Amino acid sequence: MAATLYPMTGFEFVSDSAPARDATRPLEAFLRGVExxxxxxxxxxxxxxxxxxxxxxxxxxxFVSRYGERTPEEWSxxxxxxxxxxxxxxxxxxxxRSRWTAWLGRRDADDEESADPLLAIADGAEPGPLARxxxxxxGSALDAALRALPLRQRQAFLLRMWEGLDVAQTATAxxxxxxxxxxxxxxxxxxxxxxxxxxx
Amino acid sequence: MNRxxxxxxxxxxxxxxxxSVDAIDASTLSRLARARxxxxxxxxxxxxxxxxxGAIGVAAALVLAFGIARQVAKPGxxxxxxxxxxxxxxxxxxxxDDDNAxxxxxxxxxxxxxxxxxxxxx
Numbered sequence: 001m002a003a004t005l006y007p008m009t010g011f012e013f014v015s016d017s018a019p020a021r022d023a024t025r026p027l028e029a030f031l032r033g034v035e036x037x038x039x040x041x042x043x044x045x046x047x048x049x050x051x052x053x054x055x056x057x058x059x060x061x062x063f064v065s066r067y068g069e070r071t072p073e074e075w076s077x078x079x080x081x082x083x084x085x086x087x088x089x090x091x092x093x094x095x096x097r098s099r100w101t102a103w104l105g106r107r108d109a110d111d112e113e114s115a116d117p118l119l120a121i122a123d124g125a126e127p128g129p130l131a132r133x134x135x136x137x138x139g140s141a142l143d144a145a146l147r148a149l150p151l152r153q154r155q156a157f158l159l160r161m162w163e164g165l166d167v168a169q170t171a172t173a174x175x176x177x178x179x180x181x182x183x184x185x186x187x188x189x190x191x192x193x194x195x196x197x198x199x200x
Numbered sequence: 201m202n203r204x205x206x207x208x209x210x211x212x213x214x215x216x217x218x219x220s221v222d223a224i225d226a227s228t229l230s231r232l233a234r235a236r237x238x239x240x241x242x243x244x245x246x247x248x249x250x251x252x253x254g255a256i257g258v259a260a261a262l263v264l265a266f267g268i269a270r271q272v273a274k275p276g277x278x279x280x281x282x283x284x285x286x287x288x289x290x291x292x293x294x295x296x297d298d299d300n301a302x303x304x305x306x307x308x309x310x311x312x313x314x315x316x317x318x319x320x321x322x
Contacts, residue, residue: 024240024243027240027243028236028240031236031239031240032236035232035233035235035236036221036224036229036232037221039224039228039232040217040220040221040224049228053228053231053232053235056232056235057235057238057239060235060236060238060239061238061239061242063239064239064240064242064243065242065243068243138212138216139216139219139220142213142216142217158217161210161214162214162217189210192209192210192213193207193209193210196209196212196213197207197209199209199212
């Protein structure tokens with residue numbers, strides 16, 4: 001990106017000058033380090049690759065414009081807070097549509113299953129990233145168990161146990177009290193243990 | 201992030217999640233990189249635009265304040281219009297009228313005449 005001088009104003013709009021690059025380098029390193037896990041969290045929440053990409057992009061834009069000036073120590077919980085907010089927005093937008101889709105889908109499924117028994121067989125065409133791994137079975141079970149969790153429980157588990165945020169940081173990211181984080185996490189661990197203990 | 205106090209199923213689940221992130225396809229990684237660059241590119245540009253608009257605003261406010269201060273502090277100028285100003289304006293109107301030019305020139309004569317008439321009456 002080149003520098004552009006606007007003669008009428010005398011302002012120089014530079015988006016990639018050396019000082020600007022130096023200033024954004026730590027931020028870029030942070031985003032580079034977190035973006036894959038962010039996409040995975042969004043993908044587990046939405047079940048859609050494209051929607052997850054959109055959410056991560058929106059979260060990056062919101063985080064950089066709103067919290068980019070904060071100290072690097074503050075970035076992690078704030079980034080996850082923005083992404084968590086975007087995921088909640090996505091849930092709100094899709095809640096009404098999902099209700100209608102589920103209702104109509106159930107009616108359609110009932111009709112189709114009675115007409116063609118082959119359609120009742122589970123579709124393995126959308127296994128998700130975990131299914132591509134060597135231990136396909138355990139990965140699929142984990143994927144399914146995580147998707148089945150309520151949003152708050154899944155977020156508490158992923159942020160606290162996988163991302164490694166402490167309780168206070170997780171509470172900041174989830175915009176709730178530390179007590180709520182502990183409750184959500186405890187329930188998530190209990191449900192996951194039930195379903196995944198046999199895959200050790 | 202291995203911790204000995206963690207249960208085996210949890211340890212394995214977290215390892216699987218890490219592996220799933222490493223197995224993300226190239227197309228998704230490319231999209232993520234573009235999203236990152238897009239977000240970072242907007243940051244310094246936005247700041248400079250706002251700094252520019254801020255500078256224009258401050259400069260305009262300073263010029264306005266300086267102009268007002270000069271008007272208020274002008275020496276010899278009355279703070280507010282006085283009634284005498286109206287009288288002065290009327291006199292100027294009389295003097296500007298061609299018909300009254302002679303009257304203004306012979307003002308001393310008419311003052312003397314007026315005094316004589318007053319004395320004669322008295």
